[in-house]
Amino acid sequence: MSSSQFINKVPQTVTAPIPVKVTGVGSGNTRFLMVDNPETITQAHFSSGNLQVFAHDQTPGTGGWVKYRVFIWALNQTGVPLRMGITVGNGNTNGETYQIQNFKCDALNTSGDYLTNVGLPLAKALIAGTLDMDTTPVEATVPPMSVRLVHETTVTNGKLKGLVCEFEIFNPSGENMVYKVRVVASTSSKANLRNTQAAPIALSGPHPRGCWPWSEQVTPDITYTLGNGSANFSFANGDEVNGDDIYLASNSYDPTKRH
Template sequence: MNYYQNDLPVDFMNVPISVFMDVERVESSAQRCLLVSDNPEILNSSSLPGRDGTLWHHIMRSDEQFVLHRIFGWHRNETGQPLQLGVTIQNISTSSNITIQQVQREILVQPINDQMIHAGQCLVKACLSDTMEHCIPVDKEAACQRTALIESVRLEHGYFAGFIYEFTVTRDSCADVMEYAVRTVVSRDMAADLRLVHSDPLPSYGTHPRGCWSYSEVHAAMPAYIVGTESVYRVCARTKMNGAAAADLLFTVSTSDIGEGAVDNFGQFGAIYSIDIPLHNHTEREAAIRIYLNPRGGAYAGAILVDGEVKGIPIMPNNTNVCLIAAIVVPPGESSFTCKLMTAGESNLPLGIYLVS
């Protein structure tokens, strides 16, 4: 695994708190489904009392010829013994076969330490830059009432696994509908067949997210930035400044395709967050502006795509930290700035996008 994307430098700045602006409107993209498996994050005798368990699942029924999927997962082994962790697809249909194609993934299995956020950065940089590794699934198809194994890994005690999978599930050309279940599963038995784990998900512990949604990309439109002013746009917020639900709060229990057992995904883990900021220059001259990332609530790390180039967002511990993501010249009239984000880790959102002339 080679990660060629550099990290942005972190600087210090007193970002004004009087120029906040909320997201104006959002749209979700339904091109790829998202399954987030981050709960229970810590696997131990309490969260995994039996031999096997389903960490999370997505029960699908579709009349499309194919369905695109993304899985974001993060689990820690504190059971005192090795675990087997895997991704499976159970074909529930009694009349049609399904195939698993175009599998790519990034997975990191490392000792539990205070540098785990770096692993999350590597995952989202690879996903956002479309440089994840191609993977040949263990089973390329699942016949009627059979289960396919995409991949399994050994997770030692004291280690964590962070992973992103993307793949396509395709139905027989003669079939009318696909019915299948995507699962992240675990077993204490290293010789167990993970294809046989069809149980309901383990109970959730704490606030780490899990759920499944029919979309995995957010397109957020911001109010216009006026050249000569300062603005801080609040993205991935839980609420607007007036206390109402944030416009970009899309990955919640209430919006999850399976709500029972789901946990709100406030950090939008596994999702690609697209930002569009209109730039209004009411003068007759070009104007230089600088655009920064600034965590407003607490620590943040991730990756950003600007002008076709992906850069890592290193850990920024608090709201005095900034990363310069663009220094641009704005022509007279109306133009715009766009970028895409993925979250690797956060302690308290929102994230600020700070524009200053």
């Protein structure tokens, strides 16, 4: 082989685009329950039992209706299949049965590139409004003084699963509701996911967990000229002194168990 058949390699410097800061604010009335902590789930998280609450939320004075968007991001390193569920508890003592309406949900799992294989497809489905509307809740009614299972999914050992579910809780009487939404998990194939009303397990690591009264972000229009290369936009609240994140522990329900 002659030397002319080799391609000369010249070192190049690749510069990442500097983030353009865009100030945004939370918007809308869909409550956003984010469960990304613990992200990596091990047997240590079940040391006190094989059924645990990973997050919860409630809000008074909803006027008989509330909408939720639930985001779950979980890497299963327990050594066994991990069952995760969303439950709704009805705590009213007036005999009122709540309904689960307009349920839609998408979930993806991978052992490869988490963001490319799971994060981006879920984000596209959410933005495009194409979450699977053919899915139905496991149980669509929640009788008084009971807990019902809205959705259940299994995370294969060694894989990460991302999940986005949206649903509404409705009280036909129109009266304010007494309820609690929980994200629960179990390492047992036989555990009843409805059978826990405990406090959430402790935070583990830097990832976020919490619930906020909005799911959308409103920002000024972003301008990008085709052909100008890559662009990186950073969404924040513009307050770099007191904290630049839009979703803060201080404005999350139960901030002592969130960040």
